[in-house]
Amino acid sequence: MRFLHTADWQLGMTRHFLNGEAQPRYSAARRDAVAGLGALVARTGAEFVVVAGDVFEHNQLAPREISQSLEAMRAVGVPVYLLPGNHDPLDAASVYTSALFLAERPENVVVLDRAGVHEVRPGLQIVAAPWRSKAPTTDLTGDVLADLPADGVTRIVVGHGGVDVLDPDKDKPSLIRLAAVEAALARGAVHYVALGDKHSLTEVGSTGRVWYSGAPEVTNYDDIESDSGHVLLVDIDEQDPQRPVRVGSERVGRWRFVTLRRDVDSDREVADLDINLDQLGDKERTVVRLALTGSLTVTAKAALDACLDKYARLFAALTVWERHTDIAVLPADGEFDDLGIGGFAAAAVDELVATARSDADGAEDARAALGLLLRLVDTRGAA
Ligand SMILES: [Mn+2]
Incomplete structure (x- = not known):
């Protein structure tokens, strides 16, 4: 039987x-x-x-x-x-x-x-x-x-x-x-x-x-x-x-709920994460939770954000596991030298960089603003 x-x-x-x-x-x-x-x-x-x-x-x-x-x-x-x-x-x-x-x-x-x-x-x-x-x-x-x-x-x-x-x-x-x-x-x-x-x-x-x-x-x-x-x-x-x-x-099950834990400390590790996510099959039936730690330049953090945005559209869900995620963002030297701006705007960027590198209350906002600036410049370049 x-x-x-x-x-x-x-x-x-x-x-x-x-x-x-x-x-x-x-x-x-x-x-x-x-x-x-x-x-x-x-x-x-x-x-x-x-x-x-x-x-x-x-x-x-x-x-x-x-x-x-x-x-x-x-x-x-x-x-x-x-x-x-x-x-x-x-x-x-x-x-x-x-x-x-x-x-x-x-x-x-x-x-x-x-x-x-x-x-x-x-x-x-x-x-x-x-x-x-x-x-x-x-x-x-x-x-x-x-x-x-x-x-x-x-x-x-x-x-x-x-x-x-x-x-x-x-x-x-x-x-x-x-x-x-x-x-x-x-x-x-x-x-x-x-x-x-x-x-x-x-x-x-x-x-x-x-x-x-x-x-x-x-x-x-x-x-x-x-x-x-x-x-x-x-x-x-x-x-x-x-x-x-x-x-x-x-x-019999067809869905997957996956946790990925990664150290991301450079552009290259962000690119590796992108490859890992890309290689996961059946994305519409896959839920990914990310536990990410590391410290990134503003440029690399902007690349990470763009990567996560892209895969959030492809997977059934892509979430960041806040309790196990800690990414520090620190502007690197010369990171904002090639924006092609001067005068008042350049002075504002310098000020943001200084704030982003500090422990001041606005540091987090300054890093986010710099990241957004880089992504906007990037989008314009691509258009
Ligand atoms: Mn029960």
Whole structure:
């Protein structure tokens, strides 16, 4: 038997840093990743899909988002089991009990709205641990495992949230206790544990049976989620009493969120950065965050600004990570000698250079003014 394990679709997520027209494309890509599971199902013969929580970004979604999401799930073509997570808990305001969701839910979409056993077919069950609030006070997954018998039924656990062995705050009451999960596996009551919440593909423990699939499409920069963009293809041999499991990952995500850290201390290093950015493919689906440090002449800083302006138009977003960026701008000797100006204007430039080199209050403004002056001169020359 074969099925797909995915999680953290967070449909309806917006990213404030995306360029205006990139935001709807990013939202569409997240739905496309869902609808695209249909092709993966057809290719692999997967019997159903489990989504281990955070299907939706939150419970207050625009009607359009709900309808389009359900349409994408319909396209998967096999049963899709949705677990409410911390983003979309089964509370009084739940999306899963909204009139629109109930009216438009396709036949193949099943909400795992009860804690415990859901029959997939005779001999095969899903054991669900849905979230009913954003802050559970117990280990919801551990709770549903406690009384399960080892009776020859194949069971797939679908849970959501952090696992104690991966969390620095091990005393949080909602954490999933790995020891309890592994005990249920060891006694043969359950055979695979599909987890959601971590957006990077992650194996938990060493049984080979406990996994976070990660999010199918990237949601954050690579320092936070290093390995998103996959779904897991899980095989369980139902003929073998041990129910051996094989887990493979399939890449489905198409967007990338990249952080580039660079020292830029010269024209040449600005040119190198330009080459690096140029070589990144698929720019419309790539978000770049830059952490830049160094000290530049006014000319080199103007070149850097022009470079960033150019790529900001090409990438889905190009942002400067302010917390990790520190560029000092200092006018070099003779940098403003060739402007072809004299008299009053030349005296004003000299004054700006002196201010830019000082610690005075206006130093930052003076550097910006000199940079602008160089860019204007440059533009005029090019015209
Ligand atoms: Mn979550």
